[in-house]
Amino acid sequence: METENTADILECCKCHVTLESRRTDFVYLNYNFHVDVPRCPKCGQVYLPKALVEGKMADVEMLLEEK
Amino acid sequence: MSMSDCHTQSLCPVCFRLLDAEYEARGDTVHLCKVCPEHGPFSVPVWKRVPGTPNFEVWRATRRIPAPPQHPATRVHKGCPFDCGLCPDHAQHTCNGIVEVTSRCSTACPVCYAQASADKGGNPSLETIRQMFSALASASGPCNVQISGGEPTEREDLPEIIRMAREFRFGLVQVNTNGLRLGVEPGYAAHLKEAGLDSAYLQFDTLEGEACRTLRGKDCIAEKLAAVEACGKAGLGVVLVCTLVRGVNEGTVGDLLQWAVCQGKHVRGLHFQPAAAFGRFPKGMESEGRITLPELMDLLERQTGGMVRIEDFHAPSCEHPLCSFSATYVRLDGNLTAARAGSCCSASHPLLDNAETSRISRNFTARQWASPRSLPIAQYDDFDRFIADFGTNFFTLSAMAFQDALGLDIERVRGCCIHVVTQAGRLVPFCLYNLTSRDGRSLYRSLPDHEQPLSERLEQA
Secondary structure, eight states: OOOGGGGGTOBOTTTOOBOEEEEEEEEETTEEEEEEEEEOTTTOOBOOOHHHIIIIIHHHHHHHSOO | OEEEEEEEEEEOTTTOOEEEEEEEEETTEEEEEEEETTTEEEEEEEEEOOTTSOOHHHHHTOOEEOBOOSSOSSOOSSOTTSSOBOOTTOOBOOSEEEEEOOSBOSSOOSSBTTOOBTTSSOOOOHHHHHHHHHHHHHHHSSOEEEEESSOGGGSTTHHHHHHHHHHTTOSOEEEEEOOHHHHHSTTHHHHHHHHTOOEEEEEOOOSOHHHHHHHHSSOOHHHHHHHHHHHHHHTOEEEEEEEEOTTTTGGGHHHHHHHHTTSOTTEEEEEEEEOOSSSBOTTOSOSTTOOOHHHHHHHHHHHTTTSSOGGGOBOOSSSOGGGEEEEEEEEETTEEEESOSSOTTSTTSSOEEHHHHHHHHHHHHHHHHSOOOOOOSOOOSHHHHHHHHHHHHEEEEEEEOOOOTTTOOHHHHHTOOEEEEOTTSOEEEHHHHHOBOTTOOBSSTTOOTTOOOHHHHHHHO
16 A cells, blocks of 8 residues: 655656655645655656545645635 | 626516616616516615725626536426526526525514514424425535524424434535524533534624614624534534624624634634515615625725725625625634635636536535534644644635515526525525515415415416
8 A cells, every 4th residue: 555655665757766755835726835745856756645635635625715 | 877798687576577677887886777667667786886896897797607406396487587496597506405494483583584483384394304305405415504494493303303404414514593592501502513513504793782682672692692602612613694784783894703703713704694675674675775795895894904805805606796705714813814815716717617616615615614623633744734724713704695676686596506495395596585575475485385386376377
């Protein structure tokens, strides 16, 4: 099962280097969030774990999209 | 002065004849104007242009993709508003279903859209109420439900009704109440919470005794304060609902808001309802005393010294733009900060899909108006902190402009997402259900239990 520790073993499919957990800025509807997610140190692409996307990110998105 | 695209339809407030109508700017106020061939001209102010408030035409012009009911209960026969419902021409499915479980209320306030009183009518049986919940769930899915009346807490079996609503898996189960029993009966709030209630939609017009006597017939502020406290202790969310009447309590909306944000975090929001001339109302069906939405925006900004600002307010995401405004804030130490500027659902957005925005709106209401959620045990990052803040510190400020027989706009009616469930299982937009003519006749409320769409009744008459 995938966990947050998988950042240690994830590899960037483009650069073939190991992803590192780095602070990443998320901006949505004028709100800024700083969250650590696995990132390629070479190209900067991030990997968003499914659990994060379907969990807290989805919760925040719904809360922001108030009427 | 006429405006572009200002045409709609309305009803004669005397005979309910369908009339062409148009919005017309007269001085600083936009009026809805119409002429009945039998009863003459009528006009009513709907949007007073106060400096700094939104432009009427821009606010009204929010374009939408209609989201008609998936299972219409009636066919189109005479056309809106005579075929409820809902009929296939309705443009918005249900966000909030209202189930009236009694027409009785011992308070019999001078202002009451339902014209409730201690000896009025009977109570529907539990089996009838179950059928009403079932009809709502079948037609509208997991919408939010408000148990209303009359005064629902005057029914001893209210906890059973709440449990029944829970069985249908509605998003939010709320009771619309004057709060008197919640305030005076120890343990009652906890009893309703145990039954599955999420939230009290609590009538709360003022903190001043004189205004309370004018609107409610007696000074019952102490009981209402006790109700707010009791709900907090029981873990119920509270939405304070203020009926607004010019010359009575429009001078204290700022005081009421500033008081509300200092109460416990279980007080989830404050909702204003400028009084409309239907049911029982104090000043006759005159047109000039009405408080329009931009006036209220201005009153709120000025009376709070700018704690809330006109620019915070945005048009609704599901009902018609002319029906309401709202804003969400984060509260801290008795102050409010706008949760964000603009909105994905605001009037500036080019095209709104009613199905999607109503889903979002329904879910937001269910989360925000229920009792506050507990903080997570650990907060690891900004997402966690935001979610925790929302659960405890968010506060909604909103207002809804009801339509009476003078101000009725068929375009607004068709966009309504607040529907009353009749005892025969039909859904009728809230304002149509409560609409009364100048001499007090109802358009829908007085239909007998074996009701038919109004168009069929007219045909048979």
